[in-house]
Amino acid sequence: MWTAGGGNAAQAAVTPVPFSSVVPAVASSTPAAGVTYGIGATTTIYTDSSSTAAAAIGGYLAAILRGSTGYPLPVTAATGSAPAAGISLLLSGAPSSVGDQGYQLDVTATSVVVRANQPAGLFAGVQTLRQLLPPAAESTTVQPGPWPVAGGRVVDSPRFGYRGAMLDVARHFFPVATVKRYIDEIALYKVNYLHLHLSDDQGWRIAVNSRPNLAVYGGSTAVGGGPGGYYTQDDYRQIVAYAASRYITIVPEIDMPGHTNAALASYAELNCDGVAPPLYTGTDVGFSSLCTSKELTYTFIDQVVGELAALTPGPYLHIGGDEAQSTQPADYAAFINRVQQIVAAHGKTVVGWHDVVNATPLPSTVAQFWGTTTRNSAVSAAAQRGTKVLMSPANRAYLDMKYNSRTTLGQNWAGVIDVKTAYGWDPGAYLSGVGESSVLGVEAPLWTETITSLADVEYMAFPRLPAIAELGWSPYATHDWTAFKTRLGAQGPRWHVMGLNYYHSTQVTWPAGS
Numbered sequence: 001m002w003t004a005g006g007g008n009a010a011q012a013a014v015t016p017v018p019f020s021s022v023v024p025a026v027a028s029s030t031p032a033a034g035v036t037y038g039i040g041a042t043t044t045i046y047t048d049s050s051s052t053a054a055a056a057i058g059g060y061l062a063a064i065l066r067g068s069t070g071y072p073l074p075v076t077a078a079t080g081s082a083p084a085a086g087i088s089l090l091l092s093g094a095p096s097s098v099g100d101q102g103y104q105l106d107v108t109a110t111s112v113v114v115r116a117n118q119p120a121g122l123f124a125g126v127q128t129l130r131q132l133l134p135p136a137a138e139s140t141t142v143q144p145g146p147w148p149v150a151g152g153r154v155v156d157s158p159r160f161g162y163r164g165a166m167l168d169v170a171r172h173f174f175p176v177a178t179v180k181r182y183i184d185e186i187a188l189y190k191v192n193y194l195h196l197h198l199s200d201d202q203g204w205r206i207a208v209n210s211r212p213n214l215a216v217y218g219g220s221t222a223v224g225g226g227p228g229g230y231y232t233q234d235d236y237r238q239i240v241a242y243a244a245s246r247y248i249t250i251v252p253e254i255d256m257p258g259h260t261n262a263a264l265a266s267y268a269e270l271n272c273d274g275v276a277p278p279l280y281t282g283t284d285v286g287f288s289s290l291c292t293s294k295e296l297t298y299t300f301i302d303q304v305v306g307e308l309a310a311l312t313p314g315p316y317l318h319i320g321g322d323e324a325q326s327t328q329p330a331d332y333a334a335f336i337n338r339v340q341q342i343v344a345a346h347g348k349t350v351v352g353w354h355d356v357v358n359a360t361p362l363p364s365t366v367a368q369f370w371g372t373t374t375r376n377s378a379v380s381a382a383a384q385r386g387t388k389v390l391m392s393p394a395n396r397a398y399l400d401m402k403y404n405s406r407t408t409l410g411q412n413w414a415g416v417i418d419v420k421t422a423y424g425w426d427p428g429a430y431l432s433g434v435g436e437s438s439v440l441g442v443e444a445p446l447w448t449e450t451i452t453s454l455a456d457v458e459y460m461a462f463p464r465l466p467a468i469a470e471l472g473w474s475p476y477a478t479h480d481w482t483a484f485k486t487r488l489g490a491q492g493p494r495w496h497v498m499g500l501n502y503y504h505s506t507q508v509t510w511p512a513g514s
């Protein structure tokens with residue numbers, strides 16, 4: 001038990017959160033028994049004087065903690081490399097082994113020091129620090145405290161470079177504020193990519209200046225016939241910038257050649273017969289296709305990809321490619337091959353659902369595995385030839401699957417997925433013939449045929465998203481369901497404070513207050 005000293009008379013004894021409670025599990029840690037740092041009214045946040053990014057991360061941390069502690073928490077440039085008393089965020093002195101995304105955290109009785117080689121690592125270290133504080137630290141109103149942080153050292157870095165979430169904004173549209181909130185929620189678990197499924201049969205959600213009908217008409221409805229919506233390019237830039245401030249890269253997806261009814265309805269000339277179909281608000285898949293034999297189709301794709309690439313600072317552009325059941329296999333392969341060239345010409349790396357391995361993937365093309373088996377000969381053959389695979393097995397990582405038969409939201413075509421199932425697999429050894437070195441990372445997709453609100457998104461993502469995030473970040477040596485269900489449960493009181501609408505899975509050990 002620890003009681004904060006000086007300056008705050010009304011402090012109750014509070015046991016600091018142990019390093020073993022952090023999600024994703026940290027790669028290594030050495031607790032210092034009996035040592036505790038306490039954030040207090042005079043705490044200062046020092047940031048590396050050479051880095052505006054470090055200053056921004058300090059400002060981000062201060063903004064979170066000012067609300068709950070009520071302390072001023074000034075953010076100021078660190079002088080020299082020796083850590084002052086207080087909290088320091090430094091881009092020096094981290095072991096090179098933590099790479100670009102990892103960090104070292106040292107907590108003594110007088111200081112908290114996060115060291116990293118790159119700002120992304122500092123940001124990750126700050127997420128760990130947040131989780132080491134009591135859940136009340138996430139409150140937006142002033143709480144009594146105290147604000148202890150357990151003493152010792154954490155040295156932490158990710159297993160995989162890509163840890164993603166996907167949000168389908170096509171089946172139902174979600175406003176910018178919802179996407180920003182989801183970004184904040186996934187950042188806490190060191191997720192560093194957010195894939196946005198921007199188009200599908202039921203809606204086109206991004207303004208394309210050269211093709212205005214796509215958003216204005218193609219975006220005018222949704223599954224079930226709602227009003228739909230779309231992001232203006234300014235909206236989209238805001239999302240990209242907000243994500244970047246949380247060290248999350250947006251991966252935009254335009255799904256093609258299937259899943260394109262909204263586009264086909266918006267421009268008649270995209271159809272082989274020149275006739276635009278009506279808008280579609282059902283949930284069938286596999287009925288639509290761009291006209292792969294028309295030259296105009298590729299001009300269209302070049303315009304769309306060109307505008308999207310210009311809005312995308314990140315390396316990846318996702319071309320979908322799934323469930324193209326209305327496109328002949330030879331036409332599909334030729335189409336995907338040509339679209340890969342278009343994406344490359346706009347300076348981006350292609351990601352496609354794993355169906356794209358049926359074409360000829362460029363050496364850089366990433367295949368996103370969404371199958372429900374642990375054997376896929378086309379994907380493993382591609383991996384043998386060098387294709388990198390992003391792991392999203394639908395019966396493990398799909399956040400739109402029901403938790404169990406009583407879950408009212410979601411689907412069950414890939415099975416029901418409670419937390420133990422979501423957690424219980426090894427991305428580096430899951431797919432036969434696709435070894436760790438072929439795996440780029442993991443992604444948890446949330447399809448939204450049945451999902452219509454932020455509350456729904458949260459309910460399906462939590463607590464499974466943190467489970468997938470841990471598979472992506474933590475060394476497999478830390479994998480342990482018994483430890484995980486307690487570590488994950490400790491997030492419950494935090495989500496409660498954040499007003500996050502999570503599913504209270506009976507598989508998880510939730511403490512009081514969650």
Ligand code: TNX
Pocket residue numbers: 285322323353370398400411447448449
């Ligand atoms: C399959 S997964 C789809 C999506 C659906 C999803 C629903 C994939 C690449 N395609 O079009 O939304 O199932 O779970």
